[in-house]
Structures are given as structure tokens and as C-alpha cells.
Amino acid sequence: MPYSKFTLSKAVDDFQLTIVEGDRFLPEISPVNPSSLLKDTLKETLPWAVAVGSEKARSEGIINPVLLEVKRQFHGQISVFSGEEFNVQPEVDLTGYVDFLISRSPEQLFIKAPAVVLVEAKKEDLKPALGQCLAEMVAAQRFNQQKQQPISTIYGTVTSGTVWRFLKLEGQTVTIDLSDYPLLPVEQILGFLVWMVQNG
Secondary structure, eight states, X not given: OBGGGOOHHXXXXXXXXXXXXXXXXXXXXXXXXXXXXXXXXXXXXXXXXXXXXXXXXXXXXXXXXXXXXXHHHTTTOSEEEEEEEOOSBGGGTBBSEEEEEEESSOOOSSOOSOEEEEEEEOSSOOGGGHHHHHHHHHHHHHHHHHTTOOOSOEEEEEEOSSEEEEEEEETTEEEEEOOOEESSSHHHHHHHHHHHHHHO
């Protein structure tokens, strides 16, 4: 069963997780100034992606440029994967493709531990994607353990490109921030993502 089949309740039940729902769990984080490349890209692609409205357009026109900017902020010392197969434990259905994955390794030819941020793209309603994102986060946690590169926290985000919602997984506890954060000004979202890569 691929990640996309997971509902939030199924992920919680299957992996014996505890959910904490609430307000923002991120600390006060300094905004990160985008490069002129990202500013110019979003100026062109954001209206196009919103007008077309498909998940693919939003992924290509908004989410991917933002994540590549995060990579740019780390001077290429992290990797960003898009549409990559991430088969970790097929026996417990942790298998399938992830929309986006950020690893702290600069290796770009294959996913190398530690995987730290999972990004699930959705066209509009973000809630149904929470289970899928959570299953991918559990997979990343187990992947890192298998590779002897465990990290304390895995972060996830479910996004339409224009709206972002964040999750974190620590041990068996998943915290879901029920606030939705707008893409613009992009400095805030960039700040969040850079902090997550540093602090996962």
C-alpha cells in the first residue's frame, strides 16, 4: 500500500503514535531573505500555478522553486528530491513515492540519510494529506535509524504552494500545527524550512 493510502487515523494506529494538536510549535524564527532568482521565479510562476490550479503546476511552479532556494541557502550542502521512490519498510506499507524530501546529505543521485523534511503537495484541501505526510515522516525516521543516522525530529509540511501546514515527529509523538501559513511574504516560509533542516 503506498503512502497515499494512509489517513491520519490509520497512520496513528499502525505506528502507535500520539497526536498533539495545537498552535505553532516552531520558535520565533528569523525570516530568510530570498535570492533574486527565487523572487523573479515566483513573480512569473506563482500567478501561472494558481491559475492552472493543478497539483503538478503548484509543485513545479511554487513548491520546487522554494525548496531549491532552501538548498541554495545551504550552498548545496543538502539535497532536495522530487517524486522519488522511498521504499523503507514494504512489510508495514512504508513504500511508494514522496512528493518532496530534503536530506542533510549533499548526495543528489540517491536518498542518503539523514532525511529531515518531507513535503506533501496538495491542490487545495490540506487535511486529507496529513496522514500521507505522517506516514512518510515515520518512513524517514526508520530510514535514518536503518542507516545509523538517527535524528531527534523529523519535520513535515503539507502545502498547496500558497498555504503551508507543519508537523513534527519526535519518537512516537506527532505534533500538528493547526495554523495555516501563507507563502507570502516568502521570507517566513524560507525561515521555517531552513530552521527545520538545521534543527531536525
